[in-house]
Structures are given as structure tokens and as C-alpha cells.
Amino acid sequence: MPDEEQKLVIKLPAKITGLVFWGLVFIGLLVAVIMLNGAEDDLVQNNNKNASIIAYEIEEIIDFQFQPPVLEHAADRLRSKIKDQLERFDFHAVHLAEGDDSLDIGVINETDDSYERLLHYYLKGTAEMGAINLTVYSKNSAEAISDVRKNFLMAVGAGVFVFGLLLQNILHRMLASPFQKMVTTAQKFSSGNEDIRFDEERQDEFGYLGKFINNSIDRILANKNELVAALDKVSASELALSIEKERAEVTLYSITDAVVTVDVDENIVFMNPAAEKLIEKSSEDVSGHKFNRVFNIVDEDSGDAISGLLHRCFASGEIVKFNEHSSLVTQSGSMISIEASIAPMNAEVSGLMGAVIIIQDVSHNRRLTRQLSHQASHDLLTGLYNRRKFEEYLEEILLNVREENRQHSLFYLDLDNFKIVNDTCGHIAGDELLKQLPALFHTILRSGDLVARLGGDEFGIILENCELKQAVSIANKIREKIKGYRFVWDDRTFEIGVSIGVIAINSMNAEISHVLSSADLACYAAKDSGRNRVHVYEPSDEAVRERHGQMRWTARISKALEENRFKLYQQPIVGVSDGSMNHLEILLRMIDEEGNVIPPGAFQSAADRYGLMPRIDRWVIQEVFNMIARDDPSDPISGTERVIAINLSGDSINDDKLLDYILQLKARLNISLDNVCFEVTETVAISNLSKATSFINKLKSHGCQFALDDFGSGLSSFAYLKNLPVDYLKIDGSMVKGISHDEVDRTMVTSIQHIGKVMKLKTIAEHVEDEATLNVLREIGVDYVQGYYLGRPEPVIG
Numbered sequence: 001m002p003d004e005e006q007k008l009v010i011k012l013p014a015k016i017t018g019l020v021f022w023g024l025v026f027i028g029l030l031v032a033v034i035m036l037n038g039a040e041d042d043l044v045q046n047n048n049k050n051a052s053i054i055a056y057e058i059e060e061i062i063d064f065q066f067q068p069p070v071l072e073h074a075a076d077r078l079r080s081k082i083k084d085q086l087e088r089f090d091f092h093a094v095h096l097a098e099g100d101d102s103l104d105i106g107v108i109n110e111t112d113d114s115y116e117r118l119l120h121y122y123l124k125g126t127a128e129m130g131a132i133n134l135t136v137y138s139k140n141s142a143e144a145i146s147d148v149r150k151n152f153l154m155a156v157g158a159g160v161f162v163f164g165l166l167l168q169n170i171l172h173r174m175l176a177s178p179f180q181k182m183v184t185t186a187q188k189f190s191s192g193n194e195d196i197r198f199d200e201e202r203q204d205e206f207g208y209l210g211k212f213i214n215n216s217i218d219r220i221l222a223n224k225n226e227l228v229a230a231l232d233k234v235s236a237s238e239l240a241l242s243i244e245k246e247r248a249e250v251t252l253y254s255i256t257d258a259v260v261t262v263d264v265d266e267n268i269v270f271m272n273p274a275a276e277k278l279i280e281k282s283s284e285d286v287s288g289h290k291f292n293r294v295f296n297i298v299d300e301d302s303g304d305a306i307s308g309l310l311h312r313c314f315a316s317g318e319i320v321k322f323n324e325h326s327s328l329v330t331q332s333g334s335m336i337s338i339e340a341s342i343a344p345m346n347a348e349v350s351g352l353m354g355a356v357i358i359i360q361d362v363s364h365n366r367r368l369t370r371q372l373s374h375q376a377s378h379d380l381l382t383g384l385y386n387r388r389k390f391e392e393y394l395e396e397i398l399l400n401v402r403e404e405n406r407q408h409s410l411f412y413l414d415l416d417n418f419k420i421v422n423d424t425c426g427h428i429a430g431d432e433l434l435k436q437l438p439a440l441f442h443t444i445l446r447s448g449d450l451v452a453r454l455g456g457d458e459f460g461i462i463l464e465n466c467e468l469k470q471a472v473s474i475a476n477k478i479r480e481k482i483k484g485y486r487f488v489w490d491d492r493t494f495e496i497g498v499s500i501g502v503i504a505i506n507s508m509n510a511e512i513s514h515v516l517s518s519a520d521l522a523c524y525a526a527k528d529s530g531r532n533r534v535h536v537y538e539p540s541d542e543a544v545r546e547r548h549g550q551m552r553w554t555a556r557i558s559k560a561l562e563e564n565r566f567k568l569y570q571q572p573i574v575g576v577s578d579g580s581m582n583h584l585e586i587l588l589r590m591i592d593e594e595g596n597v598i599p600p601g602a603f604q605s606a607a608d609r610y611g612l613m614p615r616i617d618r619w620v621i622q623e624v625f626n627m628i629a630r631d632d633p634s635d636p637i638s639g640t641e642r643v644i645a646i647n648l649s650g651d652s653i654n655d656d657k658l659l660d661y662i663l664q665l666k667a668r669l670n671i672s673l674d675n676v677c678f679e680v681t682e683t684v685a686i687s688n689l690s691k692a693t694s695f696i697n698k699l700k701s702h703g704c705q706f707a708l709d710d711f712g713s714g715l716s717s718f719a720y721l722k723n724l725p726v727d728y729l730k731i732d733g734s735m736v737k738g739i740s741h742d743e744v745d746r747t748m749v750t751s752i753q754h755i756g757k758v759m760k761l762k763t764i765a766e767h768v769e770d771e772a773t774l775n776v777l778r779e780i781g782v783d784y785v786q787g788y789y790l791g792r793p794e795p796v797i798g
Contacts, residue, residue, distance in 0.1 A: 047113065095134075095137070097135075108137050116136075256274055297329075390452035418433070421433055440481050471502055479500055497531055568586055569588065571792070620647075624644060625671060678696075680692060680696075682708055692724065706727055721759070729762070739773055774789060
């Protein structure tokens, strides 16, 4: 049998060589046929091309002969030229014919291939053309191709034969010898020689195969030794297993979570000490008992027993968790909040063998969670719900309205005079007042009504299933209850009130943003109407609509400030005696999104109400100061000695940081304030007398001037005037307009002018709109006038 295998291996290289040899013969013959077919076509194509070249060369010669017979005149030149071309292009004969004349060059054979061309030339002195027939002869293409085929096939045959011999020798050396050596090695190994190895030193596939087989032999022998060693380790493994078991038991006894194992019948097999402590029973007492009878686990909210989880775990083969609100009822009847899970126990051989239940006491964590949840939804000061919970509940109510078409009501409450308590007694007193309010609310409200502190001294109340008429009655009871309440602090008694906005919640009004904003508008409408009132929101309500419009203006004003869409205007203030125009007032316009100019009357009241005037005033001050700093003589503001009047709002006067802002801006721009005049209205100055006086005095020390605007509009103008260190009195325009025909207005303006003169203050009359008014003011002795008659506001260029 080994001899037969050896002979088979020796014949293999010869078979491979024969297969490759005849394959190469077939491919060579196929390539020869393809190439010979192409060679014949190339020969005919080249002969045609070369015949055309010879025709062109001859045509160049005959162009110099103008009278026939051309062949007779140009015979010598043609022979010389044509012989050169015949040698060049492998032709051996040419025949030229013109009428009866002809010219032959070379020997023409009957079997030759011929290529004909017609040559043309012009006769001398005419447009008539002559023609010469050209025939070029070459060796018959069939004979030429036959010679090529014979030579090519001989070359291919010889090459294939030599290559075959060479290939046979190479394959014999590369395959036969290695195969023979491997067979010999295999025979020795099979005979029991475990030390024999295959040759792996060769740098080819036989070397790789030898290395692979050697590694396999080594692995087999190694496995044999390992098997012997493994048998020695079996006894040692039993000892290690007992140690691991002991370690696992120590771990289970040490952990604080309760661990319980049960069999497939749900009977308790094991409990660690933590589980024993949890149920107040020992492991021996409950071993073999059903888990659900020993561990009474219930739903924390409903009190219903939780069962069936072990069965689900066994059926699915997956970990099963108890719900988040599970509790364990102990032997003494107390409830312990727990988190628990059940995991199946599977043996590799026998499969499911039971389950392990992990139970963790989370009573402390759950108490903290409930506490945090309460804090997240309640106001810490009053114990009422906070704004977040209020809005969540309102969302639920609105969903109920949309789905069931039910009706509810909402109150928005804002305390009156709360600021007085804070300012008089401090924030501790204010906090105590807020703490006492929930008790007042609950004496009036129904048990299901929700009360929340929305922030500061603002509260919200939702009355579910309460129509508007009943809600208004309840709101008035709350208002009366709070109005009649007296808050006492440090022997001081305070009477407070509340302004309440009421809105109906129904299917026509079921969007949270609209409900809250409308209730807020109604509340502020109640405040604007005199405080301590209840105002019911109606879409057609003029007061609410005005407030809503102002709220929309606040967004537009803020956006205009961010995008720098305000523009300065100026109006001249003219000297009455000499017509001088060395005084001007800075006015303001807003540019809307489409580039339209919006007068201050459209947005100023909203800016005043919602606290935007300080930002606007600062913008104006910065723009004017920047113009002054440019010191450009062509600029109407900078580079002049004009007095530039800038209006300041009441909120700006109350802004403690405005003075520092003005002085820092002055220092940064390095400008003088000598020609800057700030205008403050009489109402603002009197209502903030101490602050206004301090503000004016500090800026006057830096060169600023001040004008008291709208003077005469208040009831106490003259009484407060001597306490205000101003430089100008601007007489209110309502008195100036009718001065030419109203004796009362004339008398009042005259008295103001007289007071100003006595106090050495310059007077400025506003709203001068015609010549008659100007003449009267000149007679009275007013120092300056301002109005459309003297100059309309114009944009400041700069």
C-alpha cells in the first residue's frame, strides 16, 4: 500500500506538466490564428495606404508638366522617384498609362496584387484637367501570409516544446522530491516514532505544511500530557469547590440586602440573616414554606397583595422586578418600603433549579423622595402649591375642558400695600404675612379648590367645576376677607387688600398661555381701577385690551433696543428776545421692523409701565454723549455751545446706578457736561423729592443743568419748587395752547413767569403753535419758546 501511494505521488508532476503543456499549445495556436488573421488585414491596409502615398508623390512630379504627353517628358524623373518609393514600401512594379502612352517600372507577375489610383493635373493655359492611371504591384498577399503563418507556427511550436521540457523539470524538482520526503516521514511516524518531524525549513508551501503538521503533532502529545495532569487536579478541585462554597455563604451572610432562594415549587430553601431580620423569623422556621405566605409583599398605594411574579420568572427565564411602590408587611404589622427582584437559577445539566430573590429596604430613600417631591411642587414659605404645580394642574384642567366641555374658573391675586409692610418692618414681617394668608383662603374656598403662590405677593386659585358667576362671588368674599384682616407686627397694625383677576375656563378659552396672561391682565386692570377690586376678564374689555397691547409693545421695545432701532430727533428751543437757537431738546422715535417711524406716544406708556424706560434713557444718554465726544463742528450737537436737553423718566431717577453710569461714561469719553441739561417732569420730581434733589445736586457739581418739565400740571408745584435746584421751568403745554384767548391760562403762565424771575430761573413755554401765542408769551416775558410754529422735530444726523 505505501508503494502504491508513492507511485501515485511520483506521477502527479508529470500529469500536471502534461496538462499545462497541452494547455499552452492550445493557447499558443489560438493566439497564432488571431494574430495571423489580423496580419493579413494589416498587410492589405498598409499596401493601400502606401499606394496612396506613391500616388501623391507622382502627382507632385506631373504638376510641373503642362503639355501632354506627360509620361514622355517626365519619364526619367518618374523612374528615379518611383524606384525609391518601391524599395521603401515593399512594392516591386508600377504601371502608368495616359491615353496611348504608358510607362512600366519593375517586373509585373500574374499573381501580384494590384492597387489602382487616378492622378489629375491641369493643362497649361486652360482649366481643363488631364488624367493618368496608376497601378502599383506587390507580392500576392496569400503567399506572403502563408510564409508568415509557417514561420510563426514553427516559432510557437518550438517555444512551447522548450517551455514544456523546462516546466516538467521544474515541477519534478518542486513537487516530486518534497512529496517523497513527506510520505517517508509519515510512514515513520505511523510506525510509532514520536520524535520524527516533517521538514519545516523549506520556504514554500511544503515547509508551511510541515510546520503545521509538526504543531499538530506537538499539540496532540501535549494534550496527552494535559489529560494526565487533569486527572491529578480533580481531587484538588473538590477541595477548592468546598472553599468557594464557604466563601459564598460568608458573602451572603455579610451583605445587608435580604437574599432568599426558592426551589421550582416556590418553597424557601435558604435565607441570609438580613432576610431573617426583615421578616423577624429564622431560616429554619420558614424553610420549605411557600415564599408568598412568608413574605407578605403588597402594593404601597392600594394595599393589594403582589403575587405571580415567581411563576412569571420561571416561565420567561428572565429577571423580574417588583413594582416601584412595593412594601413588605412584617410579622408585627409594620410596612417596610422595598425594592425587589427575582432571578432564575439554572444548572448546566438539570436546567431550572429555582430562583433567588433580592430584597432591599428603601424606606429611608423613599421618605427622602417623597420629601423632595413635596418640595418640588410646594412653596417652602407658605406650604401652598408653587407655580410649577399650579401650571401642571392647570394643564390637566384644560385637557379636561377640551375633552368633556366642562367649565372652571381661575383667580390671579396680587396683594395691595404688601410693599408697605416690607419697607416698614422688613422682609421677615412680609414673610410672616404671606404665611398667614393660606388660612384666610381656606376659610372661603371649597375643599377641592387649588391655591398656589406664584411668586412674591402673587397667588393663583383654580376652582374646578365652578361657573363664572359663582367664581365672582367667591372672589369678592376673598377680597372682603383679606380687606378685613389686620396684620400686626411690633405693635404696628397694617390693613392690606387684594386685587383679583377672574377668568372663565371653558372650551373657548382652553390654552394655558392665554388663560394665565388674560388672568394677569385682569388682575392689573383691577389694580389700575383703584386696587382692592375684582375684575372679570372679557375679550372686549377696554382696560384689558389696553394692557394686552402694552404687553405686546414691551416685546417690540426690547427687540428694538437689542437691534439698535431707536433714532434721535431734535427740536429747537428759541430765545424770545433775540430769536437765538442755542438750545435744543432731544426727542426719541422707534423704527419698526419695516422701517417705519413710530412716535413716542405709541410705546412710551408701555415702556413706563413695564420698567423699560431706564434702558431707553441710558441708550439716549450714550448716543448724545458719543455725539458730543466727536467734536465735529458740522454736527448739530457736538462742537457747539448749545444747551442739549435730555429727558429722564421717574424709573431712571430712582435707579441708584444711573449717576455712576453717567459719570463713568463722561470719564470714558472725556467730555464736558456743561452744555447738557436733563429734563425731569414735575410729577416725577415731587414724587421722588429726596432722590431727585440728591441726583440733581450731584450732577450739577459736574456742570449739568436741569429743567423741570410740565411745570404747573401738579397741585403742589410752587410749594416744592424752592427745594428743587433746577435751572429752567418748562411751562406745561396745556396752559400755553390757549393763552391767546383764555384769560385763566394767561394768568397762570404769567404767575409762573413771575415766580421764575424771582427765583432767577429761566422759563420755557412748550406747544407754541401760532404767532398769536408767541406774541402773548413775548409780552409776558417768557425767556424761551418751543413748538411746531418755531420748528418741528427733525432727525439728528450723526
